[in-house]
Amino acid sequence: MEIPYIVNARKDTGLNNSKIAIWLFLASEVMLFGGLFSSYIFLRVFADYPWPERALPVLPGLINTFILIASSVTVVFAWAGLKLRKWNMFRANMAFTILCAAVFMVLKADEYNKKLHHHASQTEDYAWLEGHLDKDHPNQYTIEADTINFSVESTASNYLDAIITQNADYPRAYFVEKLYEKINSGDLSEVAKNSYKEYIELSKDVLPKKIDKASKVVVDLLEEAHALPTIPTLAEPYKIRTIEAGKFTETVLYSAGTELSPEVLAVANDEFIRARTHNQELRTQLLKDAWNEIRDVDKHPELADIADLESKVKSAVTKAHNALIDKAEENNEFLIANGNMMFNSKGAEFSLNTGWGRISDSTIGAKYSNVSLLDGTVLSGTAGDSSIVYHYVDGIDFRHLVLKAEAKGLNAEELIERSPILNIHDHGGHHGGADIREIWEAHKVWRGFLAADLLTQDDWLTGEGRVPTEVDLYRVTWHQMVAYDKLKKEMVVAKKISANAPLKDAITAENWMRINGELKPSMLNDVKSKLPEEIIATFPHHVSIERDEVRFDSVFSPKMNNYYAIYFTITGLHGLHVIGGAIVLGYYLFFGRKMYLSNPEWLANRVEVGGLFWHFVDLVWILVFPLFYLM
Amino acid sequence: MANSPEEIKSHFKQYSIVGAGLFAGTVATVLVATVPALDIGGHGFDSADMILGFAIAATKMFFVAFIFMHLNHEKKLIYWVFLGALVFAAILIGLFALAMYDPITFKTLLPAKPGQ
Structure with a gap:
């Protein structure tokens, strides 16, 4: 089928269809990214933790901005080349554009890779330690385990409860709502029948899938158990009560001493689910019976009065349902499977x-x-x-601790001094770097000089003296660790302090300003795949934290906090746009020659449309860069 | 939008100047955010830095949209499509303000379990 008006403009709109289509698409993209930026603002404004301000390395982001701007220029020139019928001009500019896209993605992948290999632990007092494990x-x-208590009840039942309870409640809510409408018409049977069907379908289809997911952890655990010299064995027999021909019997599924295996757990799980499903089906059937019973208005004269009908009906159904359940229990109609296997x-x-x-x-x-x-x-x-155990630590952050302390009216500085992070000692010698407390003491001296200096400057907004930021006060970055170390080495060489002197002695009123100036390591380190060894050597090494002192522990992935969640979402989606745009533009470059020879204006129009998308990708990045890298 | 070869050639210089301007704008954004001497408002990142940062970004976006995306020569239809989307996005971005007043209240709609 031939699409009309892809080269020439329509008379009514004055535009060709391709142009209108791409602009409609870009409009939807504006709304998509608008929603995501809205999420960013919401998460930042209402964050209940210190927002990671200027937490990303600026240089890679800056290079990527240059790359996208340059590619935006060349894609326009590529289009102009086609309009001027200069194939080589188009080819060279388009090739450069695609090269830019490739470099952009390489830098972005490197940035992600570094984040996903960078670790952080939050101790119970909300202090953070960052570094590489x-x-x-x-x-x-x-753990050297003496016993394993496998909870059939939890693995199966938690999921069963969550789903069955919610969905068994749903028919009840639905009943009550519909009952109010239908009570006068006298037709309740249809409502009851449909909801019951829904429930049965759920039991048969959805539940087993959820159970499989739930038991995955256990299966992984068992695979590991088989590699061990001691195979766990069942401590007590695993039994199930069943009904056969209306008679109650007890069956031993596994006797004591049975080896732990995925099969044993699977059978126990299945039996448990079978029992629970049977019980739930029975309960639902009894619920249905209860509803049928109260439909008989002769037996329930109180329902003839419309006043407060809803609560009266609910009460009557509950009463009837409970009576039926009691009766079923007396008759041993419910199955019972053990909830645990020890x-x-x-x-x-x-x-x-x-x-x-x-x-x-x-x-x-x-x-x-x-x-x-x-x-x-x-x-x-x-x-x-x-x-x-951290191989080395490259960041200390007490901002969250301070936030929590201030909210509770506690003295943050005192809490910092008692933080487990400052009482950690390295396991394997200093390796040239100071320990964490030494670095913190040095930082306190530096921030003291900074605060005094800022007070002499005017804040444009308040008209008063400037004050240090929370980052200045309570966060020590790897750049500062390197600068403190350099300063001490200089002072030792100049024989102003001894080699054994604490790090803080190196910081004086004359040299403190060099910490965030000339002594700061080069930004070029941010684009290297790994920091140079001489820099790493200045960090605290082999730092170990006890697990029960740790509140949270993660790499810098979306799991870390909302900042990284929205960072990966927006930049990831933008990265996909870069890849998509490069594929489309690459198609024109590598497969456009034939079209150029037959209808160059058509190719020019296509490149213009692809170029519009590419400019939009640049447009989004122009906003992403300051938002994530500079603010 | 430029269509004749002469018109297109005449725009080459404009594209180059805008490209250079975008580079300069980017450098300016980074400098005001990282060089203490250029830090406006209070010390460190604050609302003044935010306004300046967004002002530079908005200017850059304007030039990309108007010059590279040829919005300066487009038909009215395109303006309306784009403007509509921008207004929608602005509303989305402004929605967070509603959360300040938390107008949404949640209540449990499900009835109590039997026996409760």
């Missing part, structure tokens, strides 16, 4: 992903410690080494 010390819980696993050591749950006491050798996994499984025994 020791690769030889996995970030995991270690396994003996003395001597077995487990190393568990920290994302799976929490450890109660991580002190090495602590008896009666347990690891509670998200699915309800609990491993109890003696705690192994679950500490978080």
Whole structure:
């Protein structure tokens, strides 16, 4: 099919269809990104934690801005080349544009990669430590478990409860609403029938899928258990009560001593789900019976009066339903499966992903410690080494601690001094860098000089003296760590202080201004794939934190906080636009020759449309750059 | 929009100047955000820096839209389409202000469980 008006303009609009189409598309893009920027503002204005202001390296962002601006210029020249019928001009400019897109994405990928390998731990007092983890010390819980309490109830039932309860309530809510409308018509049967059907479908289709997802953690755990010298065995028989021909019987599914295996858990899980599904179906059937019963107005004369009908109906249904359930329980119509399976696993050591749950006491050798996994499984025994070990620390941040302290009216400075972060000692020697407390003491001296100096300057907004920011006061960046170290080395060489003198002695009224000036490491380090070894050597090394002192721990991914969530969302979506635009423009470059020879104006129009999209990508970045990198 | 070869050639200089202006604007944005001597308002990032940063960004966006995207030569229809989207986006961005007054209240619509 031939699309009309893709080269020539329509008489009514004065535009060709391609132009209108791309502008409509760009309008939808404006609204899409508008919504995302709106989210950014909302998250920032209402953030209940210190917003990571100017937290991204400026130089890569700046280079990427230059790249996109340059490509915006060349894409216009590429279009102009086609209009002037200069194929080589088009080709050279378009090739440069696509090269720009590739470099942009490489820099962006490098930025993401660095974020996703940079780690941070928040201690219980809301202080933050940032750095790179020791690769030889996995970030995991270690426990020598004597017992494993596998919770069939939790893994299966939590999900069953969540879904069944909500959805069993739904028909009730639906009933009540519809009942009010239909009570006078006398036709309740249709409502009851449809809702019951809905519930049964849910039981059969949705629930097993949810259960599979829930049991994944357990299956992973068991795979690990099989690699251990001690295989956990069942401590007590696992039983289920069943009804056969109306008679109650008890069946032992697994006897004590049975080895823990995915199959054993799967069968227990299935039996438990079968019992729960049976029970829920029965309850729903009884609910339906209860509704049918109260439809008989002769038996419920109180329902003949419309006043306060809704609560009277609910009360009558509840009463009838409870009576039917009691009767069913007396008749052993409900199935019962054990909610737990206890396994003996003395001597077995487990190393568990920290994302799976929490450890109660991580002190090495602590008896009666347990690891509670998200699915309800609990491993109890003696705690192994679950500490978080940083290869080196490149950031200290007390802003969140200060925020919390101020909200509670506490003295933030005192709390900082007591923070576990300042009482951490390295495990493997200094490696040339100062320890964390030493750096913090130096920082306090520096910020004292800064505060005094700022007071002598005028704040344009308030007309009073300037004051340091929260970042100045309570955050120590890797740039400052390097600068403090350089300053001390200089002072030692100049024999103004001894090599053993604390770091803070190196900072004086004469030299403090050099910390954020000439001593600051070059911005070029931000575009290197890894910091130079001589810089890394200045950081505190082999820093270990006890797990139970840690509140939260993550790489700088969307999991870290809303800032990184919106950062990855907006820049990721923008990156996809760059890739999409480059593919379209690349198509014109590599496959446009034939069209150029047959109808050059058509290709020029296509390139113009692709170029409009490319300019829009540039337009978005012009806003993204200051928003994320400079504000 | 320029269509004849002569018109297009005459715009080359304009495209180059706008490109250079965008580079300069970017450098200016970075300098005012990172050089203490150019820090307006209070010390560090504040509303004055935000207004200046957005003013430079908005100017840059204006030039990209009007010169590179040829909005300065477009038909009215395109203006309306783009303007409509901008107004919608502005409303979305302004929506966060509503949260200041939290007009939305949540209540549990589900009835109590039997026996409760």
